[in-house]
Amino acid sequence: MKSVEELLQELREKIHLYDYHYYVLAEPLISDYEYDHLLKELEKLESENPQFFSSDSPTQRVGKDLTKEFKPVTHQFPMLSLANTYNESEVLDFDRRVKEILGEHEKVEYVLEYKIDGASVSINYVNGKLKTAATRGDGTTGEEITQNIKTIKSVPLKLKIYPHPKYSLNNIEVRGEIYMDMEDFELLNKEREERGEKLFANPRNSSAGTLKLQDPQMVAKRPLKIFIYYLLSKENELQQQSENLELLSALGFRINKDFQVCKSIEEVLQICRKFEEQRDSLPFEIDGAVIKVNSIRQQNILGSIAKSPRWAVAFKFKAKQATTLLKAITWQVGRTGAVTPVAELEPVFLAGSTISRATLHNLDEIRRKDIRVNDIVVLEKGGDVIPKIVSVLLDERKDDSLPTEPPKNCPVCNSVLFQPEDEVALYCENLECPAQIKGKLEHFASRTAMDIEGLGEALVDLFVEKKFLKNAADIYDLKFHREELIQIERLGEKSIDNLLSSIEKSKQQPFAKVLFAIGIRYVGAGVAKKLADHFLSLENLQKASKEELTNVFEIGESIAESILQFFSDEKNLLIIERLQKHGLVFSSEKKIITENVFTNKSFVLTGALENFSREEAGEKIISFGGKVISSVSKKTDFVLSGEAAGSKLEKAKSLGIKILSENDFLEMLKSVLGT
Numbered sequence: 001m002k003s004v005e006e007l008l009q010e011l012r013e014k015i016h017l018y019d020y021h022y023y024v025l026a027e028p029l030i031s032d033y034e035y036d037h038l039l040k041e042l043e044k045l046e047s048e049n050p051q052f053f054s055s056d057s058p059t060q061r062v063g064k065d066l067t068k069e070f071k072p073v074t075h076q077f078p079m080l081s082l083a084n085t086y087n088e089s090e091v092l093d094f095d096r097r098v099k100e101i102l103g104e105h106e107k108v109e110y111v112l113e114y115k116i117d118g119a120s121v122s123i124n125y126v127n128g129k130l131k132t133a134a135t136r137g138d139g140t141t142g143e144e145i146t147q148n149i150k151t152i153k154s155v156p157l158k159l160k161i162y163p164h165p166k167y168s169l170n171n172i173e174v175r176g177e178i179y180m181d182m183e184d185f186e187l188l189n190k191e192r193e194e195r196g197e198k199l200f201a202n203p204r205n206s207s208a209g210t211l212k213l214q215d216p217q218m219v220a221k222r223p224l225k226i227f228i229y230y231l232l233s234k235e236n237e238l239q240q241q242s243e244n245l246e247l248l249s250a251l252g253f254r255i256n257k258d259f260q261v262c263k264s265i266e267e268v269l270q271i272c273r274k275f276e277e278q279r280d281s282l283p284f285e286i287d288g289a290v291i292k293v294n295s296i297r298q299q300n301i302l303g304s305i306a307k308s309p310r311w312a313v314a315f316k317f318k319a320k321q322a323t324t325l326l327k328a329i330t331w332q333v334g335r336t337g338a339v340t341p342v343a344e345l346e347p348v349f350l351a352g353s354t355i356s357r358a359t360l361h362n363l364d365e366i367r368r369k370d371i372r373v374n375d376i377v378v379l380e381k382g383g384d385v386i387p388k389i390v391s392v393l394l395d396e397r398k399d400d401s402l403p404t405e406p407p408k409n410c411p412v413c414n415s416v417l418f419q420p421e422d423e424v425a426l427y428c429e430n431l432e433c434p435a436q437i438k439g440k441l442e443h444f445a446s447r448t449a450m451d452i453e454g455l456g457e458a459l460v461d462l463f464v465e466k467k468f469l470k471n472a473a474d475i476y477d478l479k480f481h482r483e484e485l486i487q488i489e490r491l492g493e494k495s496i497d498n499l500l501s502s503i504e505k506s507k508q509q510p511f512a513k514v515l516f517a518i519g520i521r522y523v524g525a526g527v528a529k530k531l532a533d534h535f536l537s538l539e540n541l542q543k544a545s546k547e548e549l550t551n552v553f554e555i556g557e558s559i560a561e562s563i564l565q566f567f568s569d570e571k572n573l574l575i576i577e578r579l580q581k582h583g584l585v586f587s588s589e590k591k592i593i594t595e596n597v598f599t600n601k602s603f604v605l606t607g608a609l610e611n612f613s614r615e616e617a618g619e620k621i622i623s624f625g626g627k628v629i630s631s632v633s634k635k636t637d638f639v640l641s642g643e644a645a646g647s648k649l650e651k652a653k654s655l656g657i658k659i660l661s662e663n664d665f666l667e668m669l670k671s672v673l674g675t
């Protein structure tokens, strides 16, 4: 008779094999019914014998615990990105550079792969078992998403061959792209629409967003797929990228089998064209081809510059275009009063979705491209989702067509519009303009600000029209109107109660989000975070002079002026006072950091650093209790000086301020981190 341990082992192996056939090879071996039955059997046996728990059992794919924070993970090898080429001559330039470095006598083979339009991941396997998975992050450090990656059934929890007779695989990182098939993505969006949830813009955003969900059970329900394109190890005995792909496949990874080995650059160009033709018939989105030098010895000779390798390049496909009729130009009033033109189009299908509107940005843009109503326009969807009008088909223009003129009055409240001298934008200056009121409220309630679920465009419009809302503070008074709100046609008791409870919940949003939500012009989410971290409370921020504001790293004159102007307006102060009374958070708790070399020291950063961006270095300083300021004065404690530092370094020298090299800085960091 088999022991329980053997039985468990056997069942787990069986299910791993069925998963592999179903999810990696797309060749199921058994019916769903039989599969579910086996999985239940395994679950039962495991729960009866907890002493034989194994973290790589198929039952351990979907964790129950929420991921509270995505911890930083340092990649063993940096995650590089690719330089782009957009046409054949740029590909030929790439080939020429490769050959120049390698020398004439070297034969060069290339491997061509699809450039999958998804989110990249790195997965670490130690002793044959999946250990951690991480996002790309800044290329050096990513965020740990192991729980979420484990839910993807085409990701093996352990290597199919380990130990391997030919390769040492004790500690490897595999790299690949997480994506969604178009069809799955559309279905997901349809379901979200039915549930009244926000739609994802494209499969890429949807995949990247899913990887950052806190609940692995929700991730498991999303149709994520993976293609692995790369295996890295410190003991790498691999000779070629094509061999790398074959090894990955043998180890149980899902690779894209359409890769091609090309013997000449002419062949590379031919395959690039072939891939571009195939683009629309693939089930997933690709935005180009990746051209890689096949020989790993040659790759090592070529090395990399900054953040991308010299041995590989992306060949980006042309943006997809369509032509359609521009039926009208309407003018939209945003939350700041800025009036922007919008193209109303005859609906046309382009790259996966039907487009009926496109932004025209501003009047300058319209004049530059001479865009007129009734024109046939060329639309393009580039890397981003919002389509843009690239040009007009002048040959099709009617003789009686007239250049586009901007409106003189606000299309919503009819007040006379204003154009500041140094700006291209037109503004409605009437603060009572319903469009501005609605825009401000929508912004306040939005996910990245106060995150009030349910208070979207439609409800804001309704509540403004019914005079329940005039400003953000009114949102927190809605609870006093519960009975009246329930009476409004089509809003039931349940939905109002849900809304009221998410309004209450929003009171816990941190200071930085509140600061962003109140809508000070030029204060986006990033600036709000910096201000909150620096000043720690609204009171301090309100007291700050222009100089104190501009002394904060990356806060310039116009932001500072806008902040001062905001707090000088009585109406804003009244709203803030009411929000404070409602219990919103207007201060950040100072993080408790033990005293260290950074505590209360002021730093000025100048020049380019090798290991961090200036932004990252600044964040580190702040997180250890130091301050980052933008200009050197007598009060500055340190100047961190990188490559090609200029006038700030000179000034620091003349004032006798301590100058730190990047190495000194690393030492200081180490002293705090105790490593």
Ligand code: IVH
Binding pocket: 080, 081, 082, 083, 113, 114, 115, 116, 117, 118, 119, 120, 136, 176, 177, 229, 290, 309, 312, 314
């Ligand atoms: S190779 C140094 N291969 O494109 C090698 N990347 O900027 C870099 N991508 O971040 C990656 N398909 O997320 C490689 N077949 C493929 C790829 C691919 C998609 C993504 C990857 C990378 C970005 C390039």
